[in-house]
Amino acid sequence: xxxxxxxxxxxxxxxxxxxxxxxxxxxxxxxxxxxxxxxxxxxxxxxxxxxxxxxxxxxxxxxxxxxxxxxxxxxxxxxxxxxxxxxxxxxxxxxxxxxxxxxxxxxxxxxxxxxxxxxxxxxxxxxxxxxxxxxxxxxxxxxxxxxxxxxxxxxxxxxxxxxxxxxxxxxxxxxxxxxxxxxxxxxxxxxxxxxxxxxxxxxxxxxxxxxxxxxxxxxxxxxxxxxxxxxxxxxxxxxxxxxxxxxxxxxxxxxxxxxxxx
Amino acid sequence: xxxxxxxxxxxxxxxxxxxxxxxxxxxxxxxxxxxxxxxxxxxxxxxxxxxxxxxxxxxxxxxxxxxxxxxxxxxxxxxxxxxxxxxxxxxxxxxxxxxxxxxxxxxxxxxxxxxxxxxxxxxxxxxxxxxxxxxxxxxxxxxxxxxxxxxxxxxxxxxxxxxxxxxxxxxxxxxxxxxxxxxxxxxxxxxxxxxxxxxxxxxxxxxxxxxxxxxxxxxxxxxxxxxxxxxxxxxxxxxxxxxxxxxxxxxxxxxxxxxxxx
Numbered sequence: 001x002x003x004x005x006x007x008x009x010x011x012x013x014x015x016x017x018x019x020x021x022x023x024x025x026x027x028x029x030x031x032x033x034x035x036x037x038x039x040x041x042x043x044x045x046x047x048x049x050x051x052x053x054x055x056x057x058x059x060x061x062x063x064x065x066x067x068x069x070x071x072x073x074x075x076x077x078x079x080x081x082x083x084x085x086x087x088x089x090x091x092x093x094x095x096x097x098x099x100x101x102x103x104x105x106x107x108x109x110x111x112x113x114x115x116x117x118x119x120x121x122x123x124x125x126x127x128x129x130x131x132x133x134x135x136x137x138x139x140x141x142x143x144x145x146x147x148x149x150x151x152x153x154x155x156x157x158x159x160x161x162x163x164x165x166x167x168x169x170x171x172x173x174x175x176x177x178x179x180x181x182x183x184x185x186x187x188x189x190x191x192x193x194x195x196x197x198x199x200x201x202x203x204x205x206x207x208x209x210x211x212x213x214x215x216x217x218x219x220x221x222x223x224x225x226x227x228x229x230x231x232x233x234x235x236x237x238x239x240x241x242x243x244x245x246x247x248x249x250x251x252x253x254x255x256x257x258x259x260x261x262x
Numbered sequence: 263x264x265x266x267x268x269x270x271x272x273x274x275x276x277x278x279x280x281x282x283x284x285x286x287x288x289x290x291x292x293x294x295x296x297x298x299x300x301x302x303x304x305x306x307x308x309x310x311x312x313x314x315x316x317x318x319x320x321x322x323x324x325x326x327x328x329x330x331x332x333x334x335x336x337x338x339x340x341x342x343x344x345x346x347x348x349x350x351x352x353x354x355x356x357x358x359x360x361x362x363x364x365x366x367x368x369x370x371x372x373x374x375x376x377x378x379x380x381x382x383x384x385x386x387x388x389x390x391x392x393x394x395x396x397x398x399x400x401x402x403x404x405x406x407x408x409x410x411x412x413x414x415x416x417x418x419x420x421x422x423x424x425x426x427x428x429x430x431x432x433x434x435x436x437x438x439x440x441x442x443x444x445x446x447x448x449x450x451x452x453x454x455x456x457x458x459x460x461x462x463x464x465x466x467x468x469x470x471x472x473x474x475x476x477x478x479x480x481x482x483x484x485x486x487x488x489x490x491x492x493x494x495x496x497x498x499x500x501x502x503x504x505x506x507x508x509x510x511x512x513x514x515x516x517x518x519x520x521x522x523x524x
Contacts, residue, residue: 079345092416099366111382
């Protein structure tokens with residue numbers, strides 16, 4: 001029997017932060033037929049709450065150092081506020097969404113990061129995806145909305161990069177589904193000029209990627225996303241697409257954004 | 263075929279607020295075999311966060327007036343912080359818990375309360391339980407941990423009384439399961455003397471309840487709980503038990519607390 005298609009869609013913090021753009025994105029997401037998982041980031045809401053609560057925030061290479069108080073904040077904002085607002089919106093749009101974090105049903109297990117130079121605090125690196133459980137929920141006709149909070153299996157919640165979660169889920173589900181991983185954010189795709197949304201590179205293979213990196217044409221923020229994408233392709237993910245959240249239907253149909261191919 | 267037993271256990275805010283008592287309670291919950299749903303309240307964490315964020319709180323007859331900012335707070339605290347910490351703890355104890363709110367999978371739908379005298383704000387009264395969906399999750403071997411946040415089906419989250427949610431779920435699931443509804447909190451049961459945990463009334467039927475109310479022997483905070491309990495019994499719930507969270511195994515076995523009978 002041919003594998004069914006499963007879309008795993010990551011939506012970035014800048015879209016989450018913008019009520020109008022989020023609404024448009026969710027309408028597109030709701031209108032997509034078939035199996036789908038939405039992985040959302042957090043963005044400025046957590047930073048704003050930390051400020052109001054006077055919990056100082058520290059970022060190292062785009063990653064949030066997560067002390068005990070910050071973990072409380074991201075758990076509240078990502079797994080509570082954002083996750084449930086997205087679910088309620090999708091329910092209103094006729095999508096039977098279920099909002100979860102990695103601890104729920106043991107979907108995403110992680111290990112507290114240990115690093116020689118930097119103490120990231122309660123930051124987790126993914127070690128295990130509960131793919132059978134994800135499959136069971138999808139078979140129930142549910143669309144999973146996943147917040148980037150995981151657990152270590154010993155009762156500790158961990159803050160985990162949403163891009164990585166999306167990628168690990170896509171990899172893990174590729175044995176059961178034909179997976180399409182979409183990184184949707186505020187840019188039109190992988191750009192030759194970070195300030196020019198019309199400079200999208202429609203298709204990147206490993207050779208072109210190596211060349212672009214060598215020439216310094218990929219801006220720093222894109223590199224972890226692309227590294228993730230190539231890792232995903234290398235481990236069985238059918239397709240990776242990077243592009244603008246508002247263009248979701250065109251991204252999914254391959255008419256916009258950047259497609260990463262083997 | 264005989265119906266399977268389903269335990270629906272409400273745990274009160276005072277237990278949630280107390281790390282040691284919560285730990286003990288969750289160990290007992292995890293050790294219970296079979297189908298189980300945990301409905302948790304919120305308690306002081308939300309009030310404390312509201313204070314830190316300088317969002318004034320107003321209570322009317324034990325119910326929190328829920329303006330827009332307060333809804334954000336209870337969504338973060340109940341559906342985020344508390345729900346996910348409980349799930350991570352249960353996962354560590356070997357229970358495959360899934361943390362949800364009423365919006366998730368459309369489990370609990372509610373209507374914004376309209377009241378002639380009081381504007382409760384974003385408070386919802388339960389209108390519909392997704393019992394088929396709850397059944398499907400239980401059949402997957404999952405234990406549901408439910409936060410008292412619901413939705414109206416039009417994208418609005420609503421703050422909803424956890425006792426009522428537990429009761430409505432128990433009623434609704436009674437067509438599929440033999441339901442046992444447990445209200446667990448800091449008191450040993452329904453007490454003749456609110457200050458004396460040894461004055462537990464082991465068994466209350468409607469006649470005794472009428473008498474106790476008439477004589478003013480039931481303290482005010484207990485009355486909504488008991489009204490709920492008798493409503494539940496009248497609509498098919500097998501048994502309602504009220505008692506101390508730390509005594510969960512004895513409550514469930516009928517060796518502690520107060521049992522409400524038809």
